[in-house]
Amino acid sequence: MSAPSSTPTSACPSYAAVLRVPHARRTFAAALAGRLSYGMVSPAVLLAVVRSTGSYAVAGTVMAVFGAATVLLLPVRAAVVDRHGPRRALLPMALLYGCLLCVLAAVTWRPGTPEVVLGTVAALTGMCAPPLGPTMRSVWAQLVGDRGLLQRAYSLDGVAEELLYVIGPLLVGAVLTFAPPATGVLLSAALIGAGTLAFVMSPALAGVRVQARPGRALRLTRVRGLLGPVVVAAGMGLALSAVSLLVLAFVEQRGYGDDVVPWVLAAVSVGSAAGGLLNGAVNWRTAARTRLAGSALGLGLALAAAGLASGLWSLTVAVGCAGFFVAPALTTAYLLADEVAAPEARTQAGAWVNMAVNAGSSGGSVVAGLLIGRLPLGVCFVLAGVVAVVAGAVSAVRR
Template identity: 85%
Template sequence: MSTPAPTPTSACPSYAAVLQVPYARRTFTAALAGRLSYGTVSPAVLLAVVHATGSYAAAGTVMAVFGATGVLLMPLRAALVDRHGPRRALLPMALLYGGLLCVLAVVTWRPGTPVVVLGAVAALTGMCAPPLGPAMRSVWAELVGDRGLLQRAYSLDGVAEELLYVIGPLLVGALMGFAPPAAGVLLSAVLIGAGTFAFVTSPALAGVRVPAGDRPGLRLAGVRGLLGPVVVAAGMGLALSAVYLLVMAFAEQRGYGDGVVPWVLAAVSAGSAVGGLLNGAVDWRTAARVRLASAALGLGLALVAAGFAPGLWSLTAAVGCAGFFVAPALTTAYLLADEVAAPEARTQAGAWVNTAVNAGSSGGSVVTGVLVGRVPLGVCFLVAGVVAGSAGIVSLLPVRRGWSRPRGGAAQ
């Protein structure tokens, strides 16, 4: 990418300084519009498949296939972005993804489509999902030259992404007031197409250079220093998916009813937003690896405490405290991924962190589903906390010399 205009720097740059970077506001807004599609698509597809088949089991299968192809192939799609540049790679992916979402909307508009057809279309759709989140973080790393300002950019990005997954389901719910669920799938297609087009046409991407020679963006050589961020991300994904199921089980066992569950889970998002903003506002002197491990340990301790909650309010406070560590952990993981990756593999490095979160979440849902009902909920919370904390400890283990290729000394 061409050298950006000088960015504001100070001992403690503000969030406003992030948005004052040339082209940052336009590029970030466009990326968020496209990423909102990922906040709407999951509830929309789930409800559309239930509407088309009348079966929650079929909907779960279709969603599992959709999620698996989207998550497992994300590093490959990110490598294509690194290899060909975001303009040449992201727009075709978005067109394919949006087009297949339209097909999925058509086949779920009315009941009667065979589940095998829905699963096949969902699998193809997931394969093409453009990695807008990793691509935006890669652009942040190019736009922002100051590491302190980059930390604030990543924190702002993480908090905004958290809000997208709150706003997305609300949009789908509002749309269902006057349209079938498949209309939400169409909305997701429009968002990804319009957002990606606006993103790739931003002047911030005009100077992106495609790597010459052996196209290093297609391999993982030099980024084994990703072990710590990936392990913490996977542990965090597993722990958080466990929390969602455990809160539901807690409410059912104590007779509170399902209506309280969204409010308790909202405490996780609220805590994450507060933690993310505070994390980005601090001029940290502690090494990033230590901060990453500390956030994972904090999450683990909060989840262990949740296991001792005697009632709804104490549980809400405990999971809110757990959420406080989520955005800081993710922000630091992305900073470390950017630090250890070669410039031509930035998007791929960030995608591995994303993949780890989602893979951990899927695994956590399975494990927690097996444990709930067989062991006390307090033990389930304890297991989730131990997993998150252990991931933090593992992230502190020394990386064998020659595995990573750091570009600077800010993150250790």
């Protein structure tokens, strides 16, 4: 990779300073346009499969296959980017991914497609998803040469990504007012193609040197010191995905309408955005590993407090406080991953953290589904908090 640019920064650089870095605005905007596809694709595919098959069981299976292929092969796709460079690697991935999304839209446009075909197309599609998030974070590390400014860049990136997963489902909902759900899948394909093309054409990527070595096969690079960030990311993903089901169960038990669930869960996103912006604005003197463990501890305590909630408002406040620690923890995890990774493995390091969050989310939904109804909800919230605390403890003691 090319060396970071020597951008002058003040003792307390602002978020505006991040966006004033040469080529930062153009590159970041392009990456966000492509990543908005990921905010839309899951609800769009889910609704399209349900509309096509009329079965929630089939839709759940297809989404599980799609998610597993997307998440588990993320480090491999990131290794391809590290080896060949973003321009040579991302465009073919985006083209293939976009085309397969179009195929997925076609086979779900009308009923009658066999389930095995839906699952196969979904798996192939997920395998090709370009790692825009990890690549953008790798580019941030090249664009800025100051660790404080990089912290703000990662915080800004994390908050923006959080918002994409709020905006994406809203766009899918807007599409449904005049078109079938498969149209949302097509729009996701258009976003990933246009966003990736604009991203790789940015001058910021012109100085990226590829790390390919002739005659050597592609392989994942071992990154020492990455266990702590990965464990915390997995623990957070597991705990937060459990919260979604726990909030739904809480609302049903208390007799509230299901329409209040999105508002309660929105508190997590609002808290995360506030925590991420504040975390990026502070010049921390505490070591990153200590901050990472502290964020996991804060998340765990807030989730345990949610188990004591007596009503909807107290639950909303508790999960909002839990969200306050999410973006700071992920930002710190990505910073640590960048810190311990060699230049030729930066994208892979970020991808491992990203994969851990998503893998934890998948596992958390399964575990929570098994526990709800067998244990009191308050105990389930506490157990979710314990997972986050244990993950933070592992990161604190593991060098």
